[in-house]
Amino acid sequence: MTIEQIDSSKVLIALCNQDMKDYELEFDSMGFENTHSKKILNRFITMVCNKTGLSTNNKKLLMEALPHQNGCLILVTFMEKRNSRTKYRIKKPKENTCFCFENTDDFLKAISLIYNENIYVRSSRAYLFKKEYYLVFDYHPIPQIAKRILNEYGKRQKCTRAFLSALKEAGKTICDKNAVDVIGKAFSR
Secondary structure, eight states: OEEEEOSSSEEEEEEEHHHHHHTTOOGGGOSSSSHHHHHHHHHHHHHHHHHHOOOOTTEEEEEEEEEETTEEEEEEEEEEOOSSOOOOOOOOOOOOEEEEESSHHHHHHHHHHHHHTTOOOOSEEEEEETTEEEEEESSSSOOHHHHHHHHHHSEEEOOOHHHHHHHHHHSEEEESSOHHHHHHHHTOO
16 A cells, blocks of 8 residues: 655555455445445545644545556545535526517507607617517516506517527517617607
8 A cells, every 4th residue: 555645635545456455445335334444444544644744633535536457546635624604695687577569560659659758768678589579678677657658559578588588599689779769769750
């Protein structure tokens, strides 16, 4: 058996076939679930600490065993214990509001009315998808007055992430930034 320190946190233990027999270890049953292997692996850790001067105090150990023709290699990694777990926050996806218009006239009338009434709507996009026009607002809720106008000329569409992806991929982008302002300015009185 050879014990070789690779770096400040990793040690390689090489066991030949005779070592495996002497310690009565089999690669298939090696692990901390098996009481015999656990006892032997703990003995190896003690030997590693004595030979290299590494300590297991406040450390987690990762032991990886790899078989080879002449026995087995065991890589021991000493890792610092963290006092607290890493916390992750899940961001809520931003909500979108989407309206569908069956024809060009309704689409343009709704946009023109919103624009001419000086109703402030920010960040809107327009698409043509399956012969229908879609107006997507990147926020929720939109102003009540704008919602009334949009509901008069179109219908509210369920705006899931999958639907938005389909609009972006298969639909034709008419205007990808501030659609109400750009289209409204083009068709204003």
